[in-house]
Amino acid sequence: MDSKFVIYNTRSRKKETFQPINEGLVGMYVCGPTVYGDAHLGHARPAITFDILFRYLKHLEYKVRYVRNITDVGHLVNDGDEGEDKIAKKAKLDALEPMEVVQQYTNSYHKNMNDLNVLPPSIEPTATGHIIEQIAVVKQLIDNGYAYESQGSVYFDVRKYAADHNYGELSGRKIEDMLVNTRTLDGQGEKRFGLDFALWKNAQPEHIMKWPSPWGMGFPGWHTECTAMSAKYLGKRFDIHGGGMDLMFPHHEAEMAQAKACYGHDNVNYWMHNNMVTINGQKMGKSLGNFITLDQLFEGTHELLEQAYDPMTIRFFILQAHYRSPLDFSNTALQAAEKGYQRLMQAIQNIDSLTPSKQSTVDIKGLQDKCYEAINDDLNTPILIAHLFEGVKTINLIKEGNQKATEEDIQQLKDLFQNMAINILGLRDCVEGDQQADVLSGVMDLLLEIRAEAKANKDWGTSDKIRDQLKEAGLAIKDTKDGAEWHLL
Amino acid sequence: MDSKFVIYNTRSRKKETFQPINEGLVGMYVCGPTVYGDAHLGHARPAITFDILFRYLKHLEYKVRYVRNITDVGHLVNDGDEGEDKIAKKAKLDALEPMEVVQQYTNSYHKNMNDLNVLPPSIEPTATGHIIEQIAVVKQLIDNGYAYESQGSVYFDVRKYAADHNYGELSGRKIEDMLVNTRTLDGQGEKRFGLDFALWKNAQPEHIMKWPSPWGMGFPGWHTECTAMSAKYLGKRFDIHGGGMDLMFPHHEAEMAQAKACYGHDNVNYWMHNNMVTINGQKMGKSLGNFITLDQLFEGTHELLEQAYDPMTIRFFILQAHYRSPLDFSNTALQAAEKGYQRLMQAIQNIDSLTPSKQSTVDIKGLQDKCYEAINDDLNTPILIAHLFEGVKTINLIKEGNQKATEEDIQQLKDLFQNMAINILGLRDCVEGDQQADVLSGVMDLLLEIRAEAKANKDWGTSDKIRDQLKEAGLAIKDTKDGAEWHLL
Numbered sequence: 001m002d003s004k005f006v007i008y009n010t011r012s013r014k015k016e017t018f019q020p021i022n023e024g025l026v027g028m029y030v031c032g033p034t035v036y037g038d039a040h041l042g043h044a045r046p047a048i049t050f051d052i053l054f055r056y057l058k059h060l061e062y063k064v065r066y067v068r069n070i071t072d073v074g075h076l077v078n079d080g081d082e083g084e085d086k087i088a089k090k091a092k093l094d095a096l097e098p099m100e101v102v103q104q105y106t107n108s109y110h111k112n113m114n115d116l117n118v119l120p121p122s123i124e125p126t127a128t129g130h131i132i133e134q135i136a137v138v139k140q141l142i143d144n145g146y147a148y149e150s151q152g153s154v155y156f157d158v159r160k161y162a163a164d165h166n167y168g169e170l171s172g173r174k175i176e177d178m179l180v181n182t183r184t185l186d187g188q189g190e191k192r193f194g195l196d197f198a199l200w201k202n203a204q205p206e207h208i209m210k211w212p213s214p215w216g217m218g219f220p221g222w223h224t225e226c227t228a229m230s231a232k233y234l235g236k237r238f239d240i241h242g243g244g245m246d247l248m249f250p251h252h253e254a255e256m257a258q259a260k261a262c263y264g265h266d267n268v269n270y271w272m273h274n275n276m277v278t279i280n281g282q283k284m285g286k287s288l289g290n291f292i293t294l295d296q297l298f299e300g301t302h303e304l305l306e307q308a309y310d311p312m313t314i315r316f317f318i319l320q321a322h323y324r325s326p327l328d329f330s331n332t333a334l335q336a337a338e339k340g341y342q343r344l345m346q347a348i349q350n351i352d353s354l355t356p357s358k359q360s361t362v363d364i365k366g367l368q369d370k371c372y373e374a375i376n377d378d379l380n381t382p383i384l385i386a387h388l389f390e391g392v393k394t395i396n397l398i399k400e401g402n403q404k405a406t407e408e409d410i411q412q413l414k415d416l417f418q419n420m421a422i423n424i425l426g427l428r429d430c431v432e433g434d435q436q437a438d439v440l441s442g443v444m445d446l447l448l449e450i451r452a453e454a455k456a457n458k459d460w461g462t463s464d465k466i467r468d469q470l471k472e473a474g475l476a477i478k479d480t481k482d483g484a485e486w487h488l489l
Numbered sequence: 490m491d492s493k494f495v496i497y498n499t500r501s502r503k504k505e506t507f508q509p510i511n512e513g514l515v516g517m518y519v520c521g522p523t524v525y526g527d528a529h530l531g532h533a534r535p536a537i538t539f540d541i542l543f544r545y546l547k548h549l550e551y552k553v554r555y556v557r558n559i560t561d562v563g564h565l566v567n568d569g570d571e572g573e574d575k576i577a578k579k580a581k582l583d584a585l586e587p588m589e590v591v592q593q594y595t596n597s598y599h600k601n602m603n604d605l606n607v608l609p610p611s612i613e614p615t616a617t618g619h620i621i622e623q624i625a626v627v628k629q630l631i632d633n634g635y636a637y638e639s640q641g642s643v644y645f646d647v648r649k650y651a652a653d654h655n656y657g658e659l660s661g662r663k664i665e666d667m668l669v670n671t672r673t674l675d676g677q678g679e680k681r682f683g684l685d686f687a688l689w690k691n692a693q694p695e696h697i698m699k700w701p702s703p704w705g706m707g708f709p710g711w712h713t714e715c716t717a718m719s720a721k722y723l724g725k726r727f728d729i730h731g732g733g734m735d736l737m738f739p740h741h742e743a744e745m746a747q748a749k750a751c752y753g754h755d756n757v758n759y760w761m762h763n764n765m766v767t768i769n770g771q772k773m774g775k776s777l778g779n780f781i782t783l784d785q786l787f788e789g790t791h792e793l794l795e796q797a798y799d800p801m802t803i804r805f806f807i808l809q810a811h812y813r814s815p816l817d818f819s820n821t822a823l824q825a826a827e828k829g830y831q832r833l834m835q836a837i838q839n840i841d842s843l844t845p846s847k848q849s850t851v852d853i854k855g856l857q858d859k860c861y862e863a864i865n866d867d868l869n870t871p872i873l874i875a876h877l878f879e880g881v882k883t884i885n886l887i888k889e890g891n892q893k894a895t896e897e898d899i900q901q902l903k904d905l906f907q908n909m910a911i912n913i914l915g916l917r918d919c920v921e922g923d924q925q926a927d928v929l930s931g932v933m934d935l936l937l938e939i940r941a942e943a944k945a946n947k948d949w950g951t952s953d954k955i956r957d958q959l960k961e962a963g964l965a966i967k968d969t970k971d972g973a974e975w976h977l978l
Contacts, residue, residue, distance in 0.1 A: 097554065097612070097722060099612045099722060100554065100612055102612075103611060103612050110599075123588045123589055124592055126618060128618055129615060129617060129618030129619075130618075131621055132620055132700050132701065211621050212621065233586060438962075438963060439929065439963045440932070441962075442958070442959075442964075443933065443962050443964065444932065445958075446954075446955065447932065447935070450939060450955075462939070466935065469934075469935045470931075470932065472931065473930075473931025473932050473934075473935065474927060474931060475932065
């Protein structure tokens with residue numbers, strides 16, 4: 001079935017059948033977080049999108065090497081070549097060493113990813129951990145004539161590159177249009193041309209994060225790390241590069257240009273980009289007051305939230321949209337997702353209690369084919385989920401006796417949900433712990449009612465027995481003027 | 490109270506009052522794992538020992554920067570200068586890229602540490618992430634005349650160092666004795682002297698993990714990383730260096746020598762070493778069949794284990810011995826620890842239900858002083874725990890009405906246990922989830938008994954009501970020939 005797996009390639013702007021470079025092996029690289037603040041909704045979407053891809057490729061029995069980096073230096077405020085390093089700025093604000101900031105937010109990112117059931121990548125390299133490799137890339141670019149040193153910094157020569165290749169190929173931009181949006185004029189400052197971007201930046205003496213280089217003390221430009229680290233761990237040509245649409249320009253455009261200028265050929269076969277999230281129809285932004293972190297979402301502690309949302313609700317909600325479509329978060333939409341998710345999980349639990357028949361009136365194989373068709377079509381998770389809900393309907397009809405399924409079909413149904421919902425969509429049952437508490441609460445209501453009746457009937461034997469045995473079980477009951485209450489001992 | 494905090498300093502071989510270099514700030518460095526296999530009992534002890542130190546220093550309101558490294562290159566099999574890199578060897582065995590091995594075991598180490606309630610350090614630097622800094626250390630040592638290049642490798646010149654300083658100062662060894670144990674003869678191979686150790690190793694072409702250096706392609710020696718990374722994040726002189734006793738020689742002795750040879754002075758004020766663990770009286774070793782990983786311990790899946798042990802049982806057990814004493818693991822000892830731990834946790838829960846009196850017959854302040862005295866005495870956790878059990882006795886006496894405590898004293902007792910058991914010893918309540926299951930099971934026994942009685946009395950109204958309301962609560966009951974059974978729906 002893997003031969004039919006189709007991916008939308010941002011570069012070609014069409015769907016292409018996925019064909020790995022080396023049979024049975026897939027190399028994929030995804031841009032991870034810049035660790036200077038808590039992970040928010042904008043981090044959840046790419047992480048989950050490429051987690052589905054990772055899981056599906058493994059399901060197809062590829063051996064996958066998934067590299068997702070941690071940007072811990074070089075990403076400047078405003079994503080350009082000027083201004084402070086995001087991490088150094090945060091470290092200054094919090095009076096910490098930059099690597100303490102990095103550690104804190106790397107840890108919280110990992111925790112959030114684990115909450116969202118996002119699998120850890122095979123390798124999670126850091127920018128500061130690959131300075132030598134980045135310096136080698138910059139040297140190569142200078143040697144190849146695509147980069148120049150200027151006052152201790154090194155810039156990529158976009159005009160030179162554009163003469164030989166197509167700068168703007170990935171993002172679909174034209175140099176003339178891009179120039180309008182740049183504030184740097186040619187020949188002014190360190191750059192020869194307004195669109196040139198930094199490969200290595202000269203560090204002022206007060207900079208904390210800096211390393212020796214052939215051009216003096218400095219630090220890498222933001223785009224250099226991904227070129228260096230993808231080549232180190234996946235080779236100079238690998239299968240898939242993913243990331244959020246917001247990274248397409250300048251970050252991925254620059255990566256593509258760097259690789260071509262280094263090796264003379266593309267390093268990526270399939271470029272994939274997930275679309276953005278909005279909140280109540282608005283772009284997320286600190287100034288708009290709608291910047292919601294994942295922790296706030298899980299705890300319900302942001303003023304825009306009507307309740308806490310379980311990480312699985314968030315995951316399910318994100319998967320209900322196709323990754324290339326925009327996605328709007330609202331309480332109404334999340335609450336609907338919560339219900340849908342619980343309905344799905346309940347149905348999965350119900351499979352175990354179905355009674356097999358000698359004959360089937362349902363077509364599980366047909367359902368399975370439709371599920372694979374959906375996921376094979378550029379990871380169309382919303383269509384896949386729609387098919388799973390058909391399956392939910394089938395499960396409930398069998399349960400009610402209105403449809404029949406053989407033991408074999410029930411097993412196939414179970415395997416299908418296990419594969420699609422649990423293994424590939426990565427949903428996990430979150431109700432277990434709560435369920436036990438709910439059940440205990442319901443059972444105790446009943447017992448206290450029985451005890452109240454016994455007392456009303458002056459059946460002290462029974463009422464005392466209930467109190468004593470509950471105490472033995474680890475519960476205390478207390479009679480109040482509003483009736484009996486209980487608590488765990 | 491911090492003025493009285495006393496630490497046993499391995500170098501001076503006596504207890505010294507702890508005095509930080511910078512008032513209010515503490516820098517501490519602890520050797521973390523070499524990530525080429527699952528964490529085992531031997532990893533739990535240093536992690537927990539220095540977690541207690543980290544927690545207690547923070548309790549004393551120091552601002553602590555705690556650096557614990559990840560060794561992901563350069564640690565050769567047999568801990569010497571010859572043989573394969575431990576990670577490269579494992580990567581070869583598993584047909585993985587070395588950094589995939591590193592990622593896998595770093596992740597599992599983090600998971601185990603989290604299970605053990607070990608706080609993450611402030612910074613967790615990796616050896617591969619600090620090649621530039623290590624090269625700088627090696628260069629400095631050559632410049633200072635304490636190191637020499639030999640066939641693309643660089644060695645520390647122990648004879649030269651020993652002429653100026655005391656090689657063996659930390660571990661208490663004498664050069665003559667050490668020489669007996671080395672297989673390398675003077676003037677043979679690359680080393681000038683048998684005790685010289687590698688700072689940088691020349692890499693053969695087939696080596697995967699290698700970097701460019703002034704001495705050609707190679708990789709750092711095992712001891713170089715800690716000198717480079719501690720200096721980068723804590724400075725050339727910092728407060729505390731910790732690790733397992735097995736690291737004292739050669740690793741820490743080499744670190745001490747490297748720092749003195751680099752800076753002309755010691756870089757560490759207090760050296761601390763935890764003692765080793767044994768299993769049923771034997772040293773742990775793969776060939777002895779008693780090599781128990783933490784996962785096996787938590788899951789009870791090693792043949793030497795009679796049961797699974799909760800991570801908190803392991804933590805509590807480790808803390809019941811002083812960190813400088815050897816510690817023997819056995820089922821009997823762990824089962825005793827499990828009981829003790831549960832008794833302690835139960836007592837903490839009981840504090841909330843104590844009834845205050847107008848007068849106290851107990852001395853909580855005296856108990857508190859004794860607890861601080863114990864922890865201040867070189868982290869004497871077994872004595873601290875003994876005092877806490879005195880507190881447990883007090884709690885139970887108050888509960889039974891045989892002692893009295895004012896509201897203020899009860900609050901002080903609560904604060905004391907919160908500080909000592911939860912914040913400093915880092916114990917956490919593990920019984921919550923299991924407790925609920927146990928309680929539900931006990932309550933259901935009672936309900937099914939009541940239903941059986943009702944049926945025996947032909948009181949069908951009650952028996953049907955129980956069945957129906959249980960179904961509503963999410964439970965099904967099923968009558969079998971051996972009586973009624975229940976299960977969650």
